[in-house]
Amino acid sequence: MDINISQAVIRRLPRYYRYLGELKDEGVLRISSRELSELMHVTASQIRQDLNHFGGFGQQGYGYNVRNLYDEIGKILGLDKNHKLVVIGAGHLGQALSNYVNFERRGFHILGIFDKNPDLVGMKIRDVLVSPMEELESFIATNDIDIAVLTIPKTSAVDVAKTLVKSNIKAIWNFAHVDLAVPDDVIVENVHLSESLMRLSYNLRGK
Amino acid sequence: MDINISQAVIRRLPRYYRYLGELKDEGVLRISSRELSELMHVTASQIRQDLNHFGGFGQQGYGYNVRNLYDEIGKILGLDKNHKLVVIGAGHLGQALSNYVNFERRGFHILGIFDKNPDLVGMKIRDVLVSPMEELESFIATNDIDIAVLTIPKTSAVDVAKTLVKSNIKAIWNFAHVDLAVPDDVIVENVHLSESLMRLSYNLRGK
Numbered sequence: 501m502d503i504n505i506s507q508a509v510i511r512r513l514p515r516y517y518r519y520l521g522e523l524k525d526e527g528v529l530r531i532s533s534r535e536l537s538e539l540m541h542v543t544a545s546q547i548r549q550d551l552n553h554f555g556g557f558g559q560q561g562y563g564y565n566v567r568n569l570y571d572e573i574g575k576i577l578g579l580d581k582n583h584k585l586v587v588i589g590a591g592h593l594g595q596a597l598s599n600y601v602n603f604e605r606r607g608f609h610i611l612g613i614f615d616k617n618p619d620l621v622g623m624k625i626r627d628v629l630v631s632p633m634e635e636l637e638s639f640i641a642t643n644d645i646d647i648a649v650l651t652i653p654k655t656s657a658v659d660v661a662k663t664l665v666k667s668n669i670k671a672i673w674n675f676a677h678v679d680l681a682v683p684d685d686v687i688v689e690n691v692h693l694s695e696s697l698m699r700l701s702y703n704l705r706g707k
Numbered sequence: 708m709d710i711n712i713s714q715a716v717i718r719r720l721p722r723y724y725r726y727l728g729e730l731k732d733e734g735v736l737r738i739s740s741r742e743l744s745e746l747m748h749v750t751a752s753q754i755r756q757d758l759n760h761f762g763g764f765g766q767q768g769y770g771y772n773v774r775n776l777y778d779e780i781g782k783i784l785g786l787d788k789n790h791k792l793v794v795i796g797a798g799h800l801g802q803a804l805s806n807y808v809n810f811e812r813r814g815f816h817i818l819g820i821f822d823k824n825p826d827l828v829g830m831k832i833r834d835v836l837v838s839p840m841e842e843l844e845s846f847i848a849t850n851d852i853d854i855a856v857l858t859i860p861k862t863s864a865v866d867v868a869k870t871l872v873k874s875n876i877k878a879i880w881n882f883a884h885v886d887l888a889v890p891d892d893v894i895v896e897n898v899h900l901s902e903s904l905m906r907l908s909y910n911l912r913g914k
Contacts, residue, residue, distance in 0.1 A: 510909055513905070514899070514901070517905065518884065540886075541886075576909070577905045577908055577909045578908040578909055578911055579905065579908060581908075591803065592800075592802045593803040595799045595803075596798065596799030596800040596802075597900075600900075602884075602901060603901070603904065606901070606905075646911065647911075670914050671907055671914075673904065677809075679748075685914075687907060687911060687914070689903055689904070689907035689910070691903050692721070693804075693807075694809060694810065694813070695722065696880070696896055696898050697810065697813075697880065698720070698784045698813075699721065699896055700854070700880055701784055701785040701786060701788075702784045702785055703878070703894045703896070704785055704790070704853065704854075704877060704878050705785045707878075707892075
């Protein structure tokens, strides 16, 4: 397998994964790059090029085996492994993410939720207890947590990120509107909602 | 002003806007491309190239006037205008977005919230009433709504998007995990959270 896959291809893989998952659920066994192209509004040559990175999944005159391709892309994305998560911030966004069952179905298990607000501590979200921030470090160590989800304001996020780095967290899914300064070996995936809204606003100009 | 700005530059503008806003709030009057480069971890030549698109904001030996540049980028992003929004889906994510005061500060005013769940209808989120879905179309027409925020499951999102198109909505901020089929003149900005989580998962492989 070609392991030098460009970030552009990687960015497109989850979308392939979503469409293939839907086809699989509908009982579709195989699909040609032309059919997939019409469904996804991407050129067939783009699809062939992207999927060629992962070796001979497509066969001339047969097309792609939907389940195989779905499973292979899942493996490439690391979705065949289980991950242990904590959510930091039990406000609306933290609750929304904690309630989202699809994450769990894909191997992302939320084991703990943390908040500094004593009114939220002790609450349960889908059987997961909200604990005080003081317990975060020991919880990460004891439970071998890989991923921290940050749904707190940017003013607190910078300090909490320092604690996470000290606790040897592997990855941070960051919803705080700030760029976190972490060592290179800590993965940060940002979701900056207001930047998304600004892009929408830009595209609305003159309409 | 150069109006043929690439989408790559547009994608970077919100980040400039955020940093300049923070500098402005700290009382910084001017900044060189070198200083901005160190702050943002982007090369100074990238900054000069990006900001040159918008005409002579920078002056040799002086740098950029922070407030001017902030205001100009804000105008380019359309943030000097007010937008009227409805949020469709009053679940946790809809509540989180409705409660986010920063959107309002930037001219995005949420006028209505809609949900099909009768238990949520009648509830108020920051003084905005949650109304039943049946009232969505007439509300959009009466209140001249530009933007609909979709925080409902993908199964309902496809149908609701059809209603929105019929109501002449200009833009959809889509959190449902589905690609919406809308006419070309309707802007769709997607936030696919599970795709973001999959990218994180990909980058975690082997760690």
